[in-house]
Amino acid sequence: MKRYFCCCGSEIFFENTVCNSCSRDIGFDPDKMRLFTLDHDEATGLREYCRTIERVYKYCDNREMLSCNWLIDADSPQIYCASCRLTRTIPMISIDKNRIRWNTLESRKRRLLYNILNHGLTYDECGTVPEGALCFDFLEDQRSNPYVDLEFAYTGHKDGVITMNIAEADPDFRASMQISMNEQYRTILGHFRHEIGHYYYDRLIKNSGWTEQFTELFGDPDQDYQHSLEKYYEQGPKNGWLTSHITAYASMHPLEDWAETWAHYLHMRDGLETALSFEIINLNVDYSNFDDLISKWMEFTVVLNALNRSIGRVDAYPFVINPFVAGKLRMIHEVIHRATTRSHV
DSSP states (O other), rough: OOOOOOOOOOOETTSSBTTTTTOEEEEEETTTEEEEEEEEEEEEEETTTOOSSOOEEEETHHHHHHHOOOEEEETTTTTOTTTTGGGOOOOOOOOOHHHHHHHHHHHHHHHHHHHHHTTOOOOBBTTTSSSSSSEEEOOOTTTTTTSSSSOOOOOOETTTEEEEEEEGSSSHHHHHHHHHTOOSSSOOOHHHHHHHHHHHHHHHIIIIHHHHHHHHHHHHHTTTTTHHHHHHHHHHHHGGGGGOOOOGGGGOOOOOOOOHHHHHHHHHHHHHHHHHHSSSSOOOTTTOHHHHHHHHHHHHHHHHHHHHHHHOOOSSSSSOOOOHHHHHHHHHHHHHHHHHHHHOO
16 A cells, blocks of 8 residues: 555544544545545536546445445546446445444455556456456345345355455454454455455466466366365365465365465555555565565565564464465466566557
8 A cells, every 4th residue: 555645744544534634524535546636626516626537437336335445537437436336245234233244345445446546557447248247245134233134244256256244354254254264364454365366267367378387286176176175174274385375275175275375465565555555664566576585575474473572462464375376376476477568458
């Protein structure tokens, strides 16, 4: 995440709808990837404050409900922003707690999309293509709402649809699931990054020239998924998984290995950009050079974990990137680089 400032000089943050110092409205333009102060002109609408530009904006209709600060072109027929339009199913908002959950999920989803757009990756917006378009279903089950039909709502991905159990927005639920699943790390943003990894497997790897390299590094994607899932939960992760996988769950199936590794690549890129923007570390990173990228990331995680320990928190990044995992991360780096280079030709 880049660092942003209001025209008054105060720091503003990605989630801000107003500047905490001068109270001017804040908006994010996903096309320009910029967060800035807004000027309210009754004649022309919303413009970027302190600049004379041709672009005029309007607010997303979820600005009040969800504190969404993403902007839309003033002449667009859309009433929801590029992020909110991707949400296909929302929870029952007559329940007050669900409003908070939905707000939390949308906030993390906007960070996910910033991450994706910042890489130059593209996606098909739901409703624009017959199948495989990206959309999000935020579901609840009877564990959190006895009035719904679903006994269990599972977080996952299928054919472009990313499903999230809204209970993941509750810290207590997330912590209990982390313990029961014996996970080192469990966050909403981590879920989103993992699930969109499945989406980009379908979009960039499946039936492409990458399949041979994928099989060599991750394994056969066509092996029986249900059997692998049952085996994982009955017997636990593969012996020696630490030598070849980023997490225990990654050892369950090649497709889960890809998604877990993809999520960690996004963690790595976004974490480094934030650290550099805030000058937490004084490094020059060549994002096009994977060797430089991974070296600087490993250097930064030492600082990151030391900072957490100094205030009595667990390690923010409790993972080990061994040479085999680094090879998988390198492939993801190359896949993204080739896809984004080709899209700009």
